[in-house]
Amino acid sequence: xxxxxxxxxxxxxxxxxxxxKVLPLVWHLLEIQTNQMSSVGQLRQPTAELLESISxxxxxxxxxxxxxxxxxxxxxxxxxxxxxxx
Numbered sequence: 001x002x003x004x005x006x007x008x009x010x011x012x013x014x015x016x017x018x019x020x021k022v023l024p025l026v027w028h029l030l031e032i033q034t035n036q037m038s039s040v041g042q043l044r045q046p047t048a049e050l051l052e053s054i055s056x057x058x059x060x061x062x063x064x065x066x067x068x069x070x071x072x073x074x075x076x077x078x079x080x081x082x083x084x085x086x
Contacts, residue, residue, distance in 0.1 A: 002046075007053040018057055023065055026050055027074070034073035048081045055085065 007022060029047045055062055066078055 004046075004049050004053045007050065007057060015058065018054060019065060022050075022054060023062070026054065026062075026078075027066065027069055030070060030074040030077050034071065034077055044081075048084065051078070051081055052085050055082070 007018065026047065029043055029050070033043055033047065051062060063075075063078060063082060066075055070078060
């Protein structure tokens with residue numbers, strides 16, 4: 001089962017679960033992509049899909065959760081991916 005499917009099953013009723021368990025996974029994926037540019041391009045699309053699914057479940061802006069949790073390059077990647085969703 002894909003993470004996106006899991007996020008969709010959790011739904012917005014489990015806001016705390018999404019923010020405490022799923023978002024840290026996203027932060028890790030973003031950091032990996034900015035720290036090891038080789039052979040991680042395949043993570044970009046799944047990360048974007050996961051962000052889209054989480055964004056649909058949360059009322060809040062995902063970027064507000066990322067503040068002080070991501071390095072500048074990872075935050076820029078998050079901002080870019082979120083911008084592509086809109």
